[in-house]
Amino acid sequence: MQLLELTPAEIAFLTPPHAVPDCLQTRLSRKLAAMLTARLHQPVQMLAQVVDAPDTAPAMPGWQPDPALATLWLTRRLGGQYVMGETAFVPPSLIEALDAALAECWLDGAAGAALPCAMAWHITAASARATLAVQLPHHPLDMTRWAREVIRHG
Numbered sequence: 001m002q003l004l005e006l007t008p009a010e011i012a013f014l015t016p017p018h019a020v021p022d023c024l025q026t027r028l029s030r031k032l033a034a035m036l037t038a039r040l041h042q043p044v045q046m047l048a049q050v051v052d053a054p055d056t057a058p059a060m061p062g063w064q065p066d067p068a069l070a071t072l073w074l075t076r077r078l079g080g081q082y083v084m085g086e087t088a089f090v091p092p093s094l095i096e097a098l099d100a101a102l103a104e105c106w107l108d109g110a111a112g113a114a115l116p117c118a119m120a121w122h123i124t125a126a127s128a129r130a131t132l133a134v135q136l137p138h139h140p141l142d143m144t145r146w147a148r149e150v151i152r153h154g
Helices: 008-014 024-040 067-077 092-108 140-153
Strands: 044-049 062-065 118-125 128-135
Touching (some): 024 044, 024 067, 024 092, 024 118, 062 067, 062 092, 067 092, 067 128, 092 128, 092 140
Antiparallel strands (some): 044 118, 062 128
16 A cells, blocks of 8 residues: 655645644633633633733732722622622732733743733623732743742742
């Protein structure tokens, strides 16, 4: 039995497309939306926003969820259906979940990827509207060290 050579059309079909590398904010947006959808038991949409670079860089990522997101998280995680009022604090479990998502995204990304100084999103979940921002260290090595520590202790 003789094998025939592949035609150019067959080669094109079997060749995987070149993957376009996603930026950190795009990958993180998808990961956060999936995580929040699962944890809140309702569809969550995230829209990335342009944010100005902060004057100083933190040693590790610093999350800034607004009170609406903290209240939504606390209400839904405790089994509530309707979000009312505002919580006066950010639940530690929210920060831990955000840290884990960011650490995974950073370590799964391409080595030497650009590290933005800050990122922000508008979040829509059912009837709730919220915002989320994060400030990042300036140096990728600091980010990698932090991400490995989060994954190791997570």
